[in-house]
Amino acid sequence: MNIENLIAPNIREMHPYVPGTSVVEMAQKLGCAPSDLLKLDANENPYGPPPAALQALAAEKALNYYPDPDQTALRQAIGKHIGMPAEHIVCGAGGDEVLDLIARLFLCPGDAIVDFPPTFGMYANAAQVENVNYISIPRRADFSLDVAAAERIITNYKSQITHGEKFTTPNPKLLFVANPNNPDGSLISEADLLRLLALPVMVVLDEAYIQFSTQPSRADWVLKHNNLIVVHTLSKLVGLAGMRVGYGVFPLDVAKHLWKLKQVFTPNSAAHVMAIGALSDPDTLAEMGHKIVAERNRFCESLSELGWLEPYHSEASFVLCKVTKDFAAANGRPRGLVVQQALEAQGILIRFFNRDPLRDCVRISIGTPTQMDRVLAALKTL
Ligand SMILES: Cc1ncc(COP(=O)(O)O)c(C=O)c1O
Known part of the structure; x- marks a missing residue:
C-alpha cells in the first residue's frame, strides 16, 4: 500500500517550518560541547528563567x-x-x-x-x-x-x-x-x-x-x-x-x-x-528587559565600526542586519548565508532566511554584553 497517498495532501505537499538550530546536532557537527555554542538564532532570553x-x-x-x-x-x-x-x-x-x-x-x-x-x-x-x-x-x-x-x-x-x-x-x-x-x-x-x-x-x-x-x-x-x-x-x-x-x-x-x-x-x-x-x-522581568534593550542599542551602534553590516531599527530582542559587501569566497551563496555560516564555524548560531527579500540579511538575537562582544569579535574576523 502506498502510505504517502494516505497522508492528507495539504500536509504531504507542505514544507516543514524550520525552527532555530538544534544545539545537540550543531555541537556534533562542529565537534564541540553544546555549552561552547552561542545560540542567538531563536530570540531566547540569555539570562534564563527568573x-x-x-x-x-x-x-x-x-x-x-x-x-x-x-x-x-x-x-x-x-x-x-x-x-x-x-x-x-x-x-x-x-x-x-x-x-x-x-x-x-x-x-x-x-x-x-x-x-x-x-x-x-x-x-x-x-x-x-x-x-x-x-x-x-x-x-x-x-x-x-x-x-x-x-x-x-x-x-x-x-x-x-x-x-x-x-x-x-x-x-x-x-x-x-x-x-x-x-x-x-x-x-x-x-x-x-x-x-x-x-x-x-x-x-x-x-x-x-x-x-x-x-x-x-x-x-x-x-x-x-x-x-x-x-x-x-x-x-x-x-x-x-x-x-x-x-x-x-x-x-x-x-x-x-x-x-x-x-x-x-x-x-x-x-x-x-x-x-x-x-x-x-515583575522587577526581575523589567530589569532583564532593560538589559536586553540596552545591549541591543549598544550592539547596533558597535556594528557601524564594521562598515558592512547595517542593522534595521528594531524594537524587539533581535536585530535584522543587512550585509552590504560581497565576500570573495561566497561561491554564489547569498550574502546572509555567507555570514551565518562563517559565524557558525566559530560556534555562534544566528538566523539566515533563504527567501526574498531576506537573502542579504541575518537576524541576530540579543544576548548578554559578553556574548555580543563575542559576536562582534567574530564578525571582525570576516
Ligand atoms: C512573532 C512570534 N510569535 C510567536 C512566537 C511563538 O513563541 P512560543 O511558541 O515560544 O511562545 C514566536 C517565537 O519565536 C515569535 O517570534
Missing part, C-alpha cells in the same frame, strides 16, 4: 496530578500582570499552540489567512495545516505595512463572495500581524492598527516581543474591539521558552468556544508553577 520560577518548580510536589484544566491560578497571575480580567485569557503550550488553536477555531474550507511577509512563519504554516487559502500582502522595503493594499484586497474578496457560494472565492477571515514584527523588529502604528480593525476580519495581534518596544501592549483593546485577539508568550522576556507557555487575550465570545477545542491539560504543571513564580517578580 530565580522565583526555579524556586517555584523546586517546591512543586504535585506533579503526579494533572494540571488545573481551568488554569485558574495561572490565568489570575497573568491577568494581574497585564491588568486584564482572567476570563479573557486562555493559555497554551507556547504562543505557537495559541496561534494553532485560533486557526482551528475560525477556519473552514474556502477561508483565508492574511498576513504581511516577511513575518513570523507560523501564520503561513497554519494556512497549510488547515488547508485554507493564504493571502500575503508584502511589506514595503522598509518593512512597513501596506494597509491600503490589505483594505483593497480584503474588501474586494468579501464583495465577490455571494450567499451560498462554495469555496470559489477565498474568504479572508484571520489577519495576523506581529508587533514588533519578526524578523525585523518594526512596529505598526496605532492609526494603521485601527484601520485593520475596521476590516471585516478577526485581527490577531502577536505581541511576542512587545515588552522590548516603546509601544504599550494593546491587550486591553480586546475590551473594546470584538474582532481583536492579542497573543503573548513567556518564551521571550520571561525566559521560559523551554517550558512552553503562551496565552491569548480574547473577547469573551471567542474564549468560550476556544475552551471547547483546546486540549485540556496544556500547559503542563511544571510550566504552570514556573510561569506563576516568574510573574510574581
